[in-house]
Amino acid sequence: MVAGVPSSVSAPRRVALFVTCLVDMFRPSVGFAAIKLLEDAGCIVEVPPVQVCCGQPAYNSGDRRTARTIAAQVIDAFDGYEAVVAPSGSCGGMLIHHYPGLFEDDPSMRARAESLASRSHELTSFLVDVLGVRTVSARHAGTVTYHDSCSGLRELGVKEQPRELLRHIDGLTLSEMRAPEVCCGFGGTFCVKYPDISDAMVREKATDIAASGAGTLLAGDLGCLMNMAGKLQREGSAVKVRHVAEILAGMDDQPAIGEPPGTTR
């Protein structure tokens, strides 16, 4: 809790969006979709301008010092917001689970990291668990399947929240794939350091996605989505790939990930 904000405030209103580096660079509409969803749920959304990245590339490469520096920058950027929301389980997991541990030897920074952690949320879990949202105004005619990205699932317990919201969308059918909880092989730098192992993993994923019969693949993390989209498209699959926020915000009229501009569904 931030100083001065009574803990009885049930639904935080002033929300800061953590725009992940991949969303910023490759799929800005995920950020806009998140803003729409949050605003529809009654929040005032702000985007602190100095945010860049959560620091995972350094942290997972063993460069703890750089990870700390970047974490400190993020902590500064999001000071004072009642809630920080990321359209990503992986970056959310970084803020919530890993930041405090980075400052073990620095009590005041650790306290700030813990404060940030306690205010940070993954988008769908913020909507469902914190704001109590069950329905969104979107429509989507078609069958979708949902991949549980690893960090969101195992670090933050994001599993039912996106499904809960999807189930309430008019016209949408959710068809689960075999083993939606198994990693797609992205893993940040893993996919370029061990491309052939990563390929074996994403190939299996692509098979499971095809077998689900869904026309659209959804997930909550852009890294995994780009990995799976890239594989599906290399294999000539017609499955469309989108971030779950796009469907929830009714932004499925724009080209899917890896589709050329001008394509619509």
Added chain:
Amino acid sequence: MQPSAHAFAANASAALADPNLQDSLAKLKVGFSERRRQAAERLPEFEQLRDRARDIKNHTLAHLDFYLEEFERKVLALGGHVHWAPTAADARRIIGELCRSVGARTVAKSKSMVAEEIALNEHLEAMGVSPIETDLGEYIIQLRNEPPSHIIAPAVHLTKDQVADTFLEHHRALGFTKRLTERNDLVAEARYVLRQKFLDADVGLTGANFLVAETGSSMLVTNEGNADLSNTLPRMHIVLASIEKVIPTLEDAAVLLRVLARSATGQESSAYTTLNTGPRRPEDPDGPEQYHVVLLDNGRSSVLGTEMQDMLRCIRCGACMNHCPVYGAIGGHAYGWVYPGPIGAVLTPQLLGVEEAANLPNASTFCGRCESVCPVRIPLPKLMRHWREREFERHLTPRGVRRGLAAWAWLAQRPRLYRWMTGFANRLLALFGRAEGRYRSLPLAGGWTRFRDFPAPEPGGTFHARWARQGGARTRP
């Protein structure tokens, strides 16, 4: 065994290209994890049991010296012997001398990854003593002269056909000339061949799942009963176990056994659970005349009290590898040493050094599935990350990666410049990827585009550029 962890990437590529291995792995991935899931569902208190199992191990590790000495006292009181082996070489020497003292020609072995860790078989063979693996899987890979590829299912990388060929080749001399095709027939033939070996063995050597300080017992679980024959028939029984196998009481063992079998194979309990408590007493109908326990340290005590201590909780159930998608893609041999999978990625750098094994903790997506199934809740990704940090501190991380990281970090701390650069890259990638929406190949991203297309950014600029253009307007673009 000769470590080849440094060649992980090449090992992995070879494994991916091996159709037999891929066949076997496909079955393993579904089988083990499904059985564990069902076993966990059938036991409502499974999660609480995992907590207790973790606590028992943590408590023991915090007082390891006490419990080891307690264990030693009990074993001595029962007429057994305890040998402390600080290193692998010490353990080999002690076991060699014990074998020599009874003029052993054959040693029946059962269930010991630690024996692999110290390369015991090679040592015994060089002494003119034949070690005979009595676990079916171990026996098969011994015939094939291969290392194990899994800690509880050492031959899981082989297909039934490969086993049939191996048996035909090696059992022909014993009069078995028919190529078998049925699983049961293969098992029956192996059993027949092994029976004589049990009777011939002078020494039985087993590992231990647990050493119980309270009673001085060593505890073994198997599904074949081979451990029981290895340790009751020969004159001498040697237990080879690493120091972290000790636990305080039989009651603690009961807790650990409950999570062990369920995590490993999805069984409520393994078919055979054997407690060995000292040599045979005068009134016993059978049992070994001599009972020796060799306690191996081999670098483990140096982990105590460090941030890596959690790795010593491992009870070798194999669940982490059964659920690891990387292990599932490449199998155990690619890890290049005795312990594969996530726990191997944590133990091997400890036991062989980061120089040999730096690849292993890097070959993970940090998906966390290993930690989510580990019965003693070892934070495996966290420990792998620790190794990556040690590696980075010691400048063992590849130069290209270090430079890339440094450049990225420099930029990330200069948000305005970062914005300018990403804005530029974004426009460039969007522009050239416009026609197809993706790239089939991309300079500097060969690792990615060899197997996948690379999605082009959606047009219109980066998020922050668009947001700024709208003056932070809270509406859809």
